[in-house]
Amino acid sequence: MLERLASWLILCMLCTAASAVTVQDDQQQLVEIARPPQRIVSLLPSLTETVCALGLCARLVGVDRYSNWPQSIQGLPRMGGGIDPNIESIVAQKPDLVLLAGSTRGIERLQALGIAVLRLEPRTHADVQRVLRTVAQALGVPGTEADRVWQGIDAGVQAAVQSLQPQARRQRVYFEVSPAPYGASESSFIGETLQRMGVANILPAAMGPFPKINPEFVVRAQPDVIMAGDSSRASMLQRPGWSQMRAVREDRICVFPPEQADIVVRAGPRMAEGARLMAQCLNRVSGGAR
């Protein structure tokens, strides 16, 4: 009798172990997920895009206010942003998993309310691949699917690299992420893409992925090409000395409009598309000048 009970127990444990997964988030915390989540809330655009790239867009029940891709999530309820997530809206959706960045406010609050939270923050190419794998694992998607998606992204980046014309290579680039100004250095995913293109970055990896820089640094470095998001359009040329920079005088500037900037600055599944936009920019400015 006792033996039968024990074997039954072991069988039970095996059953749950088969469906339960334990994944590690970016803060090295182990998160146990009992069964594949069916109601997911994402509070970071790149994570929203990652879920959709894995083909599970339909499982999203809420996103942050900055998520805007793909089209099918436009109608989903909005749960605030990274610094002001709306705890009540999130709980009201009864999510079984919330995906968010490590710096999001109120994480402890969500955990206290009994909601499984996965903190992921991709910043490099390797991060994008790892986040794809982690999200796939958490959502019960086979790892081969995650690898397939990653191979697609990687091939896309490679295609963008090869589309670069010879005269567009070996230029020195300054990439501005936001007008504070914060730039993208060699160690960010944007810098890594540029590196694969054989293009030099005026911000060395030692400065950290997205360093805050002195505008004078850019003037002194005299980049051949300037790339920036739409938010920098107004203020960039007002900075002292910038109008006299070679790149500005020769109009070797690419300011990405908002919908393109979203693609370029998000470390997610659309990274290849971002690489293509950067390659287009480099081809255009080098073709025009020489």
Add this chain to the structure above:
Amino acid sequence: MSSRLVMLWALVLLCIGGAGVLLGTAVGSQGWQVWWGATQDPVMQQILWDIRLPRSLGAWLGGALLGLAGAVAQGLFRNPLADPYLLGSASGASLGVSLYLSLFGGSVLASAWLPRLGMTGAAFVGAVLAVVLTLMLARGVQQTLRLLLAGVVVGVVLGALASLVALFEPQVLQAMQGFMLGSTAFVGWTSCGLMALALLLSLALAWALARVLDALTLGEATAQSLGMPLRLARLLLVAALSMATAAAVAQMGLIAFVGLAAPHAVRSLLRCTHAGVLLLSALMGGALLLLADVLARALLAPQDLPVGVLTAVLGGVYLLWRMKSTSGVRA
């Protein structure tokens, strides 16, 4: 006579607070939402009991802490412009938060004990250490002017350091912005418990020393001649002030004007001794912040306006109006 009036007003403000908590449970992410019919739904119950109720109660408690701290600060410094953040606690809390975020924001040290302290713990420790630093720079509490100047210096320097730490990483900067816009959205039952404890302790301490504050209104020399143990009393009052402020700041972030406006509002209602002012300021602060919070939730629903933004606007308008009406009387 005066004490009966105080009790009457205390009762009125307490009722406003109670009504506010009830109101607070009826407004949330969907705007106004009457809950009497919906209590069968387990999610709705969780929203009511674990989100709206602690949040509303927390707003009241936090407001009460700030109101009390404001009344203590204004009495201690004999200055109607004194506010709870005068001794540098706000900047200290900011520095604590920014250091915490930049050290542990994306870190691998999650199993160490320090990160367990959390953002609220870091803010509390930062706020208390800032006041201790101010006391050290002012060499004690004897000279009001020294204390004020040291508080300003500590506030500016620690604030600058906090910005410096945050500037290096855009993510920390973003999270810091969230902290600067104080919000009650993340208050749970634990936070409520901590704030209630801090309120009880600091109110008891300040209440016990209310006679010292009364004596101080006659000038320091007079207070001394009345045989008050001024030095000890001041130290204890600073302790009550910093404990109340640190507890509120740690749980909610920076919330402007409640601490400044609550004692003014009380004094415009009635004239009484400091025992009354302290009690009523706490109740007034609680009612003010709670009503502001309810408004902040309802105004842009389903978006959630950080209540700190709203109190800054409303408090500014109120003080301006007070200034105009009192200067009109004098002219």
